[in-house]
Amino acid sequence: MTKTKADWLSLKATLAIRNLAYIDGAYCPALSGETFDCVNPATGEVLAKIASCDSADVDRAVTAARTAFEDRRWSGKTPSERKAVLLKLADLIRANLEEFALLESLDMGKPVAEAAAIDVPGAAGVFQWFAEAIDKVYDEVAPVGSGNLALVRREALGVVGAVVPWNFPLDMAAWKCAPALALGNSVILKPAEQSPLTALRLAELATEAGIPAGVFNVLPGYGEKAGKAMGLHPDIDCIAFTGSTEVGKYFLAYSAQSNMKQVWLECGGKSxxxxxxxxxxxxxxxxxxxxxxxxxxxxxxxxxxxxxxxxxxxxxxxxxxxxxxxxxxxxxxxxxxxxxxxxxxxxxxxxxxxxxxxxxxxxxxxxxxxxxxxxxxxxxxxxxxxxxxxxxxxxxxxxxxxxxxxxxxxxxxxxxxxxxxxxxxxxxxxxxxxxxxxxxxxxxxxxxxxxxxxxxxxxxPMTPFGGFKQSGIGRDLSLHAFDKFSGLKTAWIKY
Known part of the structure; x- marks a missing residue:
């Protein structure tokens, strides 16, 4: 049955908004204690005061993510085991469709009917697609001749920072996080300060689905604080960013100033x-x-x-x-x-x-x-x-x-x-x-x-999305998205 405006308002009255950062499997305030207002652009109503993370919180999240990656609580699972967890997460997103749609609508102003029909099912579909794909991605054997065996292995990078925009908050989180998690990476997601609510709810469901503590972390905060700290952090291996071309260039500079982390950009357009x-x-x-x-x-x-x-x-x-x-x-x-x-x-x-x-x-x-x-x-x-x-x-x-x-x-x-x-x-x-x-x-x-x-x-999900020129580097969606979150390792055996 199609929901009416009264139905959505009734659901809004019972909505529990998560307003804290999610680090190492638990909600927590920013270490500074600072917050920012999350405002409904359709009414001007302050929906919640959200934890405003900065470099100290990034350090804390990176430590948790790195520890989780190195002790192999997630990266050490088989592709089929990770697949099962991500499929459960896709099902949980669908089970909470109305809540996600309402959060998305209140947070950034889009029609709730569109969020319910397009955004939330789309995000669940992306998690399902990459879950289904991960145990069908094969390594390679290079044709190097008799007496030699050259194996080309695809391995997770480690700690991935995902910085996503406010126009499709849940979908963009899925586009980045689903392939990164499917490969076995630990992820730190920074939603836009204008639209943090669905990302914070997603973190809780990820834990419910079976993603271990430390593997999926969410840091709300301003770009010039939390985003910049992620771009400059020496122990983040990769930044996947969707947003403006101007800010995308900042992340390229942050990489050059720090550890030469990989930077994958999906930026502006004028189609x-x-x-x-x-x-x-x-x-x-x-x-x-x-x-x-x-x-x-x-x-x-x-x-x-x-x-x-x-x-x-x-x-x-x-x-x-x-x-x-x-x-x-x-x-x-x-x-x-x-x-x-x-x-x-x-x-x-x-x-x-x-x-x-x-x-x-x-x-x-x-x-x-x-x-x-x-x-x-x-x-x-x-x-x-x-x-x-x-x-x-x-x-x-x-x-x-x-x-x-x-x-x-x-x-x-x-x-x-x-x-x-x-x-x-x-x-x-x-x-x-x-x-x-x-x-x-x-x-x-x-x-x-x-x-x-x-x-x-x-x-x-089956076709790559991205552009040329100043629209960015790399591709979201499709099997090609795995290229962004993995590295190739050659093992050469002479016998």
């Missing part, structure tokens, strides 16, 4: 959505184009924020987009009918609106463009569309991370490729065409990690 006149279903293209920029309030690294439309169909297509923007008006995230929630916090709302204000001077506003409230509260922005956007305009160049679409026209396939690739980012792109040859030409020409043809932002 183009290219609509050719030969697209046979412009209504489907418009539906997905709206989803590609307005889903999750546009707070998606691979959001299709640049709409490139072939000139002869541009007026009709923009009209379709104007109509679809009306379907994504902001509403109460706890109302199941809501299609667009709150921006994660007032600071991000201010930032997104500053782009809109600038865009009103440089382009043609065709939909939205206003900052609004719901029942007089919250940080909300209307779905916004600008047409006639110059390719060099900030609207077309910079990652806004909000529900703001920049529309530019093109005439030829070559021009579409040039415009699409004219970005410091290379995360994703979408192409709409009924011409199979053109689709393959575009796939080859676009310098991005994922090209979605006749859909937008396609992803699966």
């Amino acid at each position: 183009p959505n290219i609509i050719f006149a030969d697209c046979e279903d412009l209504d489907a293209a418009a539906d997905m184009a709206a989803f590609g920029i307005f889903f999750n309030q546009g707070e998606v690294c691979s959001a299709n924020s640049r709409l490139l439309v072939q000139k002869e169909i541009a007026p009709a297509f923009v009209a379709k987009m104007q109509e679809r923007a009306q379907r994504y008006q902001p509403g109460d995230p706890l109302d199941p009918a809501t299609t667009m929630g709150a921006i994660v916090d007032a600071r991000q709302c201010d930032r997104v609106y500053s782009y809109i204000e600038q865009g009103k001077k440089s382009a043609t506003l065709v939909a939205g463009g206003e900052r609004v409230t719901v029942e007089g509260k919250g940080s909300f922005i209307q779905p916004t569309i600008f047409a006639d956007v110059d390719p060099g305009d900030r609207l077309a160049v910079e990652e806004i991370f909000g529900p703001v679409l920049a529309v530019t026209t093109f005439e030829t396939e070559e021009e579409a490729v040039r415009l699409a690739n004219a970005s410091i980012y290379g995360l994703a792109a979408s192409v709409w065409t009924s011409n199979l040859a053109r689709a393959h030409r575009m796939i080859e020409a676009l310098r991005v990690g994922t090209v979605s043809v006749n859909t937008v932002d396609a992803l699966s």
